Amino acid sequence: MTLPVGASVRIKTMSPLGHIRTPKYLRGKTGVVERVLGPFNNPEQLAYMVPATPRTLYRVRFEMGHIWPDAEAPQDTLDAEIYEHWIDQDAP
Amino acid sequence: MPHDHHDHDHLSPSGHPYRKDNDGALSYWQTMEVAIRELMVEKGELTPAQIQAQIDAMDARSPANGAAVVARAWTDPEFKARLLANGSDAAREMGFDIGPMHLVAVENTEDTHNLIVCTLCSCYPRNLLGLPPDWYKTREYRSRAVREPRAVLREFGVDLPADVTLRVHDSTADMRYIVLPARPAGTENLDATALAKLVTRDSMIGTGLPKGA
Numbered sequence: 001m002t003l004p005v006g007a008s009v010r011i012k013t014m015s016p017l018g019h020i021r022t023p024k025y026l027r028g029k030t031g032v033v034e035r036v037l038g039p040f041n042n043p044e045q046l047a048y049m050v051p052a053t054p055r056t057l058y059r060v061r062f063e064m065g066h067i068w069p070d071a072e073a074p075q076d077t078l079d080a081e082i083y084e085h086w087i088d089q090d091a092p
Numbered sequence: 093m094p095h096d097h098h099d100h101d102h103l104s105p106s107g108h109p110y111r112k113d114n115d116g117a118l119s120y121w122q123t124m125e126v127a128i129r130e131l132m133v134e135k136g137e138l139t140p141a142q143i144q145a146q147i148d149a150m151d152a153r154s155p156a157n158g159a160a161v162v163a164r165a166w167t168d169p170e171f172k173a174r175l176l177a178n179g180s181d182a183a184r185e186m187g188f189d190i191g192p193m194h195l196v197a198v199e200n201t202e203d204t205h206n207l208i209v210c211t212l213c214s215c216y217p218r219n220l221l222g223l224p225p226d227w228y229k230t231r232e233y234r235s236r237a238v239r240e241p242r243a244v245l246r247e248f249g250v251d252l253p254a255d256v257t258l259r260v261h262d263s264t265a266d267m268r269y270i271v272l273p274a275r276p277a278g279t280e281n282l283d284a285t286a287l288a289k290l291v292t293r294d295s296m297i298g299t300g301l302p303k304g305a
């Protein structure tokens with residue numbers, strides 16, 4: 001199921017090794033879907049030339065004050081592209 | 093006198109220190125690149141002319157491409173709407189082959205400023221801006237642009253007012269980003285060609301503003 005724009009999402013805290021596209025500073029953080037970019041072949045598999053599964057890619061917007069408690073301007077935002085398998089579907 | 097040094101062993105005849113030569117041994121990955129390139133040529137998969145043509149194509153791309161897109165958006169509201177809705181198609185419409193990558197244009201306004209970074213590597217809209225500047229690829233820029241972006245902007249000479257929202261875009265996956273800077277005031281009488289000359293590379297990364305802004 002594709003998440004709608006505006007959905008609140010939490011990024012998984014897993015730490016797999018290798019070519020991964022979710023930066024560590026966003027793991028465990030909560031953001032909001034800014035736009036749905038559609039399915040892309042999973043680059044975390046493409047990097048190893050193994051068959052890549054199409055996965056939905058989202059742009060997720062985070063508040064700077066949430067990522068960094070000492071942020072100079074907490075209302076500033078950070079947008080990143082997050083693959084669906086990095087979104088914790090069990091999070092409230 | 094600046095050139096009246098006593099430690100002449102470390103100075104060139106011009107009086108300046110010698111810069112360390114950049115001619116160390118090839119790294120593991122450089123060696124692998126050379127080996128694969130030579131193998132592919134030997135096996136007839138690629139010709140040296142094809143490789144040179146690709147290098148020429150990479151060198152031919154420059155921020156002038158992106159500046160033309162920005163100037164068009166400043167002068168053609170319908171194009172601007174298309175650019176913001178689908179940057180890839182809008183770039184292609186102007187004749188810029190952006191390959192398989194997907195382009196997202198983000199607009200600076202009176203109350204919003206955008207900044208582009210790639211924390212995981214060095215993703216950059218090369219098709220529109222050419223090769224990235226060296227600083228864009230440094231760990232310092234890549235980490236500080238998300239950790240303390242307003243401080244980074246001040247070092248670039250952009251002091252954002254507190255009531256302007258800064259949106260940092262980390263190109264973590266398949267998108268590439270270009271900032272559509274705000275059109276400088278007082279440029280109402282300029283055409284797209286003249287406007288394009290105001291659009292700097294840094295203004296399209298978000299670390300700068302257009303000339304005259």
